[in-house]
Amino acid sequence: MRVVAKFGGTSLGNGDRVNRAADSVAAAVEAGNEVAVVASAMGSTTDYLLDAITFEADEADEAEIVSMGERTSVRMLKAALSARGVNAVFFEPGADGWPVITDEHGEVDIEETAKRAAALAERMGEENVVPVITGFLAQDHDGNVTTLGRGGSDTTAVMLGKYMDADEVVIVTDVEGVMTGDPRVVEGARNVGQITVDELRNLSFRGAEVVAPSALSYKTEGMDVRVVHYQHGDLLTGGTSIEGQFENLIDLREGTLACLTVAGRAIRNRPGILSDLSKPLSDAGINIDAVASGMDSVTFYVDGEHAEKAETILHDSVIAEETLSSVTVEDDVAVIRVTGGELPNQPGVIRKIVDPLADAHINLLDVITSATSVAVFVNDEDREQALEIIQKIEF
Incomplete structure (x- = not known):
């Protein structure tokens, strides 16, 4: 099975959580699965970097600065995976084989991204490699760093899952999947085992921070998307399954x-x-x-x-x-x-x-x-x- 696993900032918030993430990826690889990893910036790094920009920075400089959070995460995860004997390689904008390309309007170049993602998937199969990819970030045709906007790491994961012909995308985050209500507010909130893309998209646009709405448009009928808590420790089970796909x-x-x-x-x-x-x-x-x-x-x-x-x-x-x-x-x-x-x-x-x-x-x-x-x-x-x-x- 081919899996794309996205680790959110909270799930990589410290050394222990990076180790937990690496353990779950290594276990999935050991079980015979092909795994690609998408990593968000550790903890609140992106917010910290944005807050530190107290001067007039143009869009290109700002993108380069905020990219440092994700660039650090992929290096940490790659090193943790290598320490476990996993053949991991990190990918960031500018790297050979970088998959996510945007056009002159800052929109994803679907044709080029799909081609590069397919090539990366082929390399996974041929070389038994685990790519560790910066989420949120992209690169234009001139080689400049661009970003995918709010929730961009989710978008990276589901989009790459689609174009890499993955069987499943697993969103590892700090919530127990999709809940019947906010457990901080309502008593007895429980995990919803399954939810449709239409239901979740409407919830996402109205404030439910589970999966970014921009990511769900890449969900296909044949590709499972699941949300699990980082403490679960198993990429292949549990959480909430997101069913179906959008149809015009x-x-x-x-x-x-x-x-x-x-x-x-x-x-x-x-x-x-x-x-x-x-x-x-x-x-x-x-x-x-x-x-x-x-x-x-x-x-x-x-x-x-x-x-x-x-x-x-x-x-x-x-x-x-x-x-x-x-x-x-x-x-x-x-x-x-x-x-x-x-x-x-x-x-x-x-x-x-x-x-x-x-x-x-x-x-x-x-x-x-x-x-x-x-x-x-x-x-x-x-x-x-x-x-x-x-x-x-x-x-």
Whole structure:
């Protein structure tokens, strides 16, 4: 089995933890596996280096400075592995065979990176070598050091796992995989044995620091990704498995929706207002397809056939609540949803969708976004034309 193991900063935070990491890699190699290692900077080294830059440094100099954390880590891990009889070689930007290449825009050059990663994987098999690779860092075509941004070591690991045709990527970190809640806040939080990429990506974009969202877009169906605690000591078992892969999907909802907007002064400052409005709809068996909110309004999208019933229910709430003033209804609304793991990585993706619709003089009633999707609401009479336009966009 071919494994890419990424060790986070905490898991390399001191000599004991470096030894623990080396033991786990050596054991996996001894068991007959091909292992590539991706290393973050030890502990809080990157933050320390960034804080030390109290002068005007250009982007290139800053990248060189912060790279020293990862450069130190790979040397430490390589030495610890060599002491255990493992044929380890460290790789950093500028080294022969360095795999992660970026283009002139600082984006990963997929074709070149894939080619170099495949060559490195071939070397692993032929020479029985364990590459120890700096995470977070990249190199442009001119040989300059660049970086992959926040969570870049996770991105390095999953991306290389994909292009090295790895069976599994193991993210070794300081949490017990994905938890049902923050154990520092809620009692009884437990490890989630499995979670889908869609679930985890949404959690990651909303603050869950488990796997960087940018990394998950490289996850493939045939490659396992697992998160384990550094104290576990075994790269091949335990933790949380991340299932599936992102798929780009453009979906036109069958049937029409009704758009019901409840307006009221200072509605955003009224605790529980969303619950008070949505619960009666739920009690009446009316499903809410989507919700949007403004400073002084809340909009519910429901199935068109329930429009009249929903309006009556919401009107009762308006009458009963002095902070609310009125409810209005717009019928015959269509929604087109664009879903894909790469969407958050694309600057200007909303404009990419909205501009062609505006050029076609299609009025947008609403646009609602999440971590991995964009929902566009239009008049039902425009549904087919809007769908056709969006289907032609390259995401």
